[in-house]
Amino acid sequence: MSSLLLTRIGELVTWDDEQPVRTDAALVIADGVVAWVGDAADAPAADDVLDVAGGTVVPGFVDSHSHLVFAGDRAAEFEARMAGRPYAAGGIRTTVAATRAATDEELDTTVRRLVAEMRRQGTTTVEIKSGYGLTVADEARSLAIAGRHTSETTYLGAHVVPDGTTPEEYVALVTGPMLDACAPHARWIDVFCEEGAFGADAARAVLTAGRDAGLGMRVHASQLTYGPGVLLACELGAAAVDHCTYLTDADVDALAACGTVAGLLPGVEFSTRHPYPDARRLLDAGVTVALASDCNPGSSYTSSIPFCIAVAVRDMGLTPYEALRAATLGGAASLRRDDVGHLRLGARGDVTVLDAPSAVHLAYRPGVPLVSRTIASSD
Ligand code: NIG
Ligand code: FE
Numbered sequence: 001m002s003s004l005l006l007t008r009i010g011e012l013v014t015w016d017d018e019q020p021v022r023t024d025a026a027l028v029i030a031d032g033v034v035a036w037v038g039d040a041a042d043a044p045a046a047d048d049v050l051d052v053a054g055g056t057v058v059p060g061f062v063d064s065h066s067h068l069v070f071a072g073d074r075a076a077e078f079e080a081r082m083a084g085r086p087y088a089a090g091g092i093r094t095t096v097a098a099t100r101a102a103t104d105e106e107l108d109t110t111v112r113r114l115v116a117e118m119r120r121q122g123t124t125t126v127e128i129k130s131g132y133g134l135t136v137a138d139e140a141r142s143l144a145i146a147g148r149h150t151s152e153t154t155y156l157g158a159h160v161v162p163d164g165t166t167p168e169e170y171v172a173l174v175t176g177p178m179l180d181a182c183a184p185h186a187r188w189i190d191v192f193c194e195e196g197a198f199g200a201d202a203a204r205a206v207l208t209a210g211r212d213a214g215l216g217m218r219v220h221a222s223q224l225t226y227g228p229g230v231l232l233a234c235e236l237g238a239a240a241v242d243h244c245t246y247l248t249d250a251d252v253d254a255l256a257a258c259g260t261v262a263g264l265l266p267g268v269e270f271s272t273r274h275p276y277p278d279a280r281r282l283l284d285a286g287v288t289v290a291l292a293s294d295c296n297p298g299s300s301y302t303s304s305i306p307f308c309i310a311v312a313v314r315d316m317g318l319t320p321y322e323a324l325r326a327a328t329l330g331g332a333a334s335l336r337r338d339d340v341g342h343l344r345l346g347a348r349g350d351v352t353v354l355d356a357p358s359a360v361h362l363a364y365r366p367g368v369p370l371v372s373r374t375i376a377s378s379d
Contacts, residue, residue: 003030004375005046006351010054011358012037013321015329015342021321021359027057029349032377037345050373056359058324060124060350060376061305062331062341065242065263067156067296068114068149069107069142070132072098074297078271087272089196089224091298092132092160099132099142108145114295115149117303121369122352124376125331125340127292129190131156136178143185152335154218155179155186158206160197171202175209188239189215193229200228207236216336222246223268223299234258240290240334245269245277255287261334263290264326266311267300279326280317290330291323306362306370313363320360349377 005028012025014037026043028036036044077091099107111128118126128150130142139157146153157174161167179189189210193203197220207217216239221229223243230251233241241255242263255262262282269276282289291308294300302308305327312323332341339348353373354361361370 003028003035003046004048004050005043006050006052006057006353007040007043008054009040009052009057011056012343013056013058013324013359014344015059015325016344027343027351029351029375029377032349034343034345034347034349037343052353054357055372056354056356056361058122058352058354058359059328059341059343059347060352060374061122061327062125062335062337063118063123063292063295063305064127064240064290064331064334065265065292065294066126067129067131067294068111069128069130069146070095070099070297071102071106071110072297073301077298078301081272087224087274087299089160089192089194093163095132095297096134096162100135100138104141104145107142108148111145111149114303118293118295119374119376120371121304121306122371122374123303123305124350124352124374125152125335125337126150127152127154127188127335129154129156130182131159134159134162136173136181139178140181140185143182147185151187153186154188154190155182155210155215156190156192157182158191158198158203160192167202171205174206179209179213183210183213183215186215188218190218190220192220193232194220194224194227200232203229203232204236207232207238211236218242222251224274230255233260239336242292242294243268243277244282245274247278247281252281252285252287255282256285259288261288261290261330263292263334264312264316265292265294265300266308266316267302268294270311271301272299276311276315278317279312283318283322288330288333289326290334291326292331292334307366310363310366320363324359324362349375351375
């Protein structure tokens with residue numbers, strides 16, 4: 001049994017019901033789980049001690065949406081967008097070509113680099129999607145590589161329809177032989193339900209095929225315009241519907257009623273110049289909100305949850321603690337996990353230490369590397 005005491009914590013965020021945020025605290029992680037929380041003055045002895053010296057301790061961030069298995073980048077496309085060219089889903093095909101041409105080792109190196117980048121910025125749980133292979137072999141190897149770095153792997157064969165095939169043929173492939181090859185490597189299935197990608201009927205076919213193969217359901221929806229994906233996610237009881245940039249009142253009402261988590265991805269709006277999603281409207285309606293990076297080379301090449309928190313506070317109507325909650329407990333809800341995203345007794349010992357006197361500084365000091373230590377007991 002090995003134990004670590006974090007002591008002299010200026011502010012500790014546990015999301016405990018009675019005392020979600022406490023001061024002058026200490027916390028013990030023993031055998032990878034939170035074993036004791038209390039006042040620093042009462043801290044028990046432990047094998048090792050980490051003196052936080054008045055800094056802040058928060059649950060490790062849970063990044064519930066990323067696309068890390070890819071090759072190349074699209075910096076030129078970003079540059080053109082900043083000069084006024086609109087984002088188009090078709091850019092995905094550029095990354096598909098580069099990804100197909102890459103070796104397994106090259107793809108693995110990129111995933112390792114980005115997961116390490118996330119870790120340095122406080123992320124301890126990350127979901128990773130396929131979606132830049134779009135052949136049976138390339139989707140299966142993307143998921144196998146993702147699975148070396150996380151247990152939260154998502155099969156996104158239905159990202160766009162690749163060149164050289166019809167939508168009907170491609171949906172048959174995604175729900176047939178590709179699903180057979182990918183399901184053993186995946187926990188989740190996802191579909192990009194959007195104009196230029198997949199419509200409601202095709203998305204329903206993809207999601208139900210995945211569900212029948214034992215996968216949990218997630219959806220990309222309403223990123224570029226109003227669309228049917230949010231209502232579809234609710235109809236099917238998906239765990240999460242992500243983007244939610246363009247929502248009707250009916251979408252918001254349905255989300256509040258069905259319990260599907262709305263994943264907001266402000267890195268996308270930052271780098272596509274679409275309006276930020278209205279997180280305040282969702283929270284006020286009673287919707288569970290997650291905040292995630294959507295790290296990918298096209299629409300959001302950030303791996304930084306602190307950046308997402310800062311934007312959510314500045315431009316999406318959340319308080320600093322609501323934004324932090326969305327990036328921890330919200331991410332956990334999106335992944336249907338109750339062992340991460342909080343630091344109540346028994347939680348996994350996934351902890352992010354900030355060189356700052358409170359979690360407010362995550363938004364108050366944007367762009368500053370405040371994470372001094374990330375302790376990850378999970379993948
Ligand atoms: O989540 N929206 C669809 N997929 C990604 C974008 C991928 C890309 O542009 O390469 C997203 O934003
Ligand atoms: Fe995405």
